[in-house]
Amino acid sequence: MSLRQALGRIGNSADARARGNGDGAVFEGRQAPPDGGQLIVLTAPLTETIDHAGYFIQMGMASLPIWMEPVLNNKYPNWRNVERHPDGSARFMPAGARLVEASLLREFRAQDIVACYPDDLDRFIGPNTRVVAVTTHNPLGVTFAAGVYTSIFGSSKQPINSHYARLMFEKIKSSPYRKNFKVIVGGSGGWQITQTNSWEDLSVDCVVEGRAESADSMALFHRAIRGEELPREVTAVHPTRREELLVPDRRTTFGVVEMTTGCGRRCHFCVPDLNPQIDMPKEKILSGVRANAREGNKLISLATEDMFIWGQVRKSTPFFFPNREALLDLYSEVVNTPGIEHHMLSHSTIAPFVVDPTLIKKLSEVLLPKSPIHLPRLSTHPQKKAIVPLIGLETGSVRMAKKIMPSKAVPFSIEDWPSVVLEGLRIANENNWFPMMTLMVGNPGETDEDVMATLDLIYEMERRNLFAFLIPSIFTPLHDTRMEREQGVTQTRNLSRLQWQLMMKCWKMNLRPGNYSWWGPLAWRVGAIVMWLYKLRKLNGPNFTWPIFMFASAVPERWMERLGKAYIGKPLKTKTRRQLIASVKPTYWKYFRADNGDLPDGYTPPPRPQLQDADDLRVTA
DSSP states (O other), X not given: OOHHHHHHHHTHHHHHTSBSOSTTOEETTEEOOTTOOOSEEEEOXXXXXXXXXXXXXXXXXXXXXXXXXXXXHHHOTTTTOOOBOTTSOBSOBOHHHHHHHHHHXXXXXXXGEEEOOGGGHHHHOSTTOOEEEEEOSOSSSOSHHHHHHHHHHOSOOOXXXXXXXXXXXXXXXXXXXXXXXXXXXXXXXXXXXXXXXXXXXXXXXXEEESOTTSHHHHHHHHHHHTTOOOOSEEEXXXXXXXXXXOOOSSOBGGGEEEOEEOOSSOOTTOSXXXXXXXXXXXXXXXXXXXXXXXXXXXXXXXXXXXXGGTTOTTSSSOTTSOOHHHHHHHHHHHHTSTTOOEEEOOEEOSHHHHHOHHHHHHHHHXXXXXXXXXXXXXXXXXXXXXXXXXXXXXXXXXXXXXXXXXXXXXXXXXXXXHHHHHHHHHHHHHTTBOOEEEEEESOTTOOHHHHHHHHHHHHHHHHTTOOOEEEEEEOOOOTTSTTTTOOOOOXXXXXXXXXXXXXXXXXXXXXXXXXXXXHXXXXXXXXXXXXXXIIIHHHHOGGGHHHHHHHTTSSOHXXXXXXXXXXXXXXXXXXXXXHHHHHSOGGGGGGSOGGGOOOOTTOOOOOOOOBOOTTTOOBOO
């Protein structure tokens, strides 16, 4: 007797409650799977699964309240039209779900596992099902950006993707076979369930923090299949060796293929940086790229907390000096893989732009032709293409930076953080990199002086005609980080006028590249004032009034400054690249590349690195 047949017998009690018998049994109007359902069903919220409607739609769904969904429906009318394999399984799934699938296939038969969209759960959950595993990054809408923007724009704080996550959980909860299977939740949003005690509400048995490849994770599936009770929380041990990490050989949403884990800069608010620094072998990465291309994906994005550490992990050269040859070799092979038409960068840090400007220039030559992003008002590329990595700015206050991210600027001193940001952004913009930079507002212990220091930096960007998409959000204490027990501003209504000004100034600057017509700025002004009159003045409190006027350009900023209603940042005196390098510990000078120039007196160039084995892509210091 097969495992599926044995489990079918165990599930007969559920079948007995169904109206009808045999194949095609019906339970309360639902058609039971004729084969008894899959042993293990993997799924994820629809809004976290799609990739055919464009890269930025998921960001909108994570930030906009559910009542604004018609805006996205109008812009992307076909976003719900997903693709399926002939057996009804999902053609694309988030990389996290695919990683769980790949891990399970080491211990279970392929015919016992399915990855499907939430709308198809009834097709695969049956009396034989013992596990429904969910991957989600924002089930309750309390990530860094989601809470603040849904609060700003609407009385409902539930973002669109949280709404769809709840629909998925409700479908799982209402399954007629719910007593037969366990619900295991993983992904970066699991902490939201544990911190809000939402197990019963969402009908979740266990939340896993950690990697799917871990023996701890696999043990949970075996326990669930045996019908044992599961602990509510499990921390799966993170692999410490690159050989232990898996790369799925199936198509992933946005063609995500993991590149590195960890970061090494040890920011106190960051969860991923708690993971060990590991870089994937080149051949593993390329196998994931080829798998996506084979299944029709034309877009690839290498997932990382900092792309610049790849090829330099656990080497004699410090990780914060990028391995130029290795990175150029890797990205060249990725973007030139047959079938790949587009490539999107993931996360990076700003200091490497200052460390190796030539690397940025050469990467631009490789990556710009495959970028799907066009910024006509900013880019000097013949086709106006641009590269938009995600970079953490977080604060312009040196005092705050020293408190929450003291190693963010290495090899440079955190005392020079504003100089590192401005110099790095200058180099980025010169090469058509226009990063999306996050800021945290309302940090624990943040003072008006800290906010003013950040405004100084933002206004200095404007004065120097530098550009980045600035994404401010309210501080959110994340589980297991060094700041998990600290509390800053918790409600938008509690933001000070300076904090509101910082947020509105960022978004006012963000809109500049999109204002192609004479009526665009006017529409934003009128719309902002109408929304303020209609809802936002009551929702966000009196401190919001003058900043929204500034955002809408209803009152010139200089006038607001004279009235004492705004702070216009003071000019910053910052260090040049040469001065920054001269301020670095002399023991680090040997790691700076001579072809970038700006080297201090007494510099001795290191031996030229040589590319080694293609399977390992390790480069000598």
